[in-house]
Amino acid sequence: MRLHIAIPVMFTATIMARSVPNPGEDNTDPLNCTSFGKGCQLKLDVLTGAFRCSCATNPDKLPDLAWFYTETNYGGIEYQGYGNYTTCQNLPFAWDKKTRSMKSNLDPSVICCIFTDVGCNKVGRHWTPVDETVQEFQGWYALGVESYMCNLWVNEESTCDGLKAVTK
Structure with a gap:
């Protein structure tokens, strides 16, 4: 009986993941995930x-x-890292709806996450400010909320140089 329930749930999840979050674009991978x-x-x-x-x-x-993804109030942003940082979490201060970028509790706006090497503490350089030209817009998440994603390199010396410029 459980198998009969699981199949429709898995099928629905596949459909939703392949559906286009932004109806104006025909794109089954709005986050450019496969490019990684x-x-x-x-x-x-x-x-x-x-x-x-x-x-x-x-x-x-x-x-x-x-x-990253935002709640509907553009307030809570969740971070999840892969690799060495799977247990690390750090939250930016706010999501700026107007500029579609994240802000740390220090200005200026930031969208790239860089962790220090000391147990993900809150001291040091976690969020590296980057110019708008290197923001890589990846797509739309649930509820039509625009989100950003960036490469996270393996140590605190890393930068966002690998990001592509966006032309809008």
């Missing part, structure tokens, strides 16, 4: 309704991935 390498797929968390990019690739060979 083999084994990377766009997935939908059926419990939260948030899309995420999931990579099975060895994190020693590729940059770790960071993904």
Whole structure:
């Protein structure tokens, strides 16, 4: 009986993940997830309704991935890292709806997550300010909320230089 229940749930999740969050675009991978390498797929968390990019690739060979999503009030942003940072969490201060960027509790606006190497403490350089030209807009998440995602390299010396410029 459980198998009969699980199949429709899995089928629904696949449909939702492949549906286009922004109806104005015909794109089955609005987060450009597959561009991060083999084994990377766009997935939908059926419990939260948030899309995420999931990579099975060895994190020693590729940059770790960071993904973000916002609540409907543009307030709470969740971070999840892959590879060495799977247990690390850090929350930016706010989500700026007008500029579609994250802000730390220090200005200026930031969208790239860089962790220090000391147990994800709150002291040091966690959020590296970057110019607008390197913001990589990835797509739309649940509820039509625009979100950003960037490469997260493996140490605190990393920068956001790997991001592509956005032309709008």
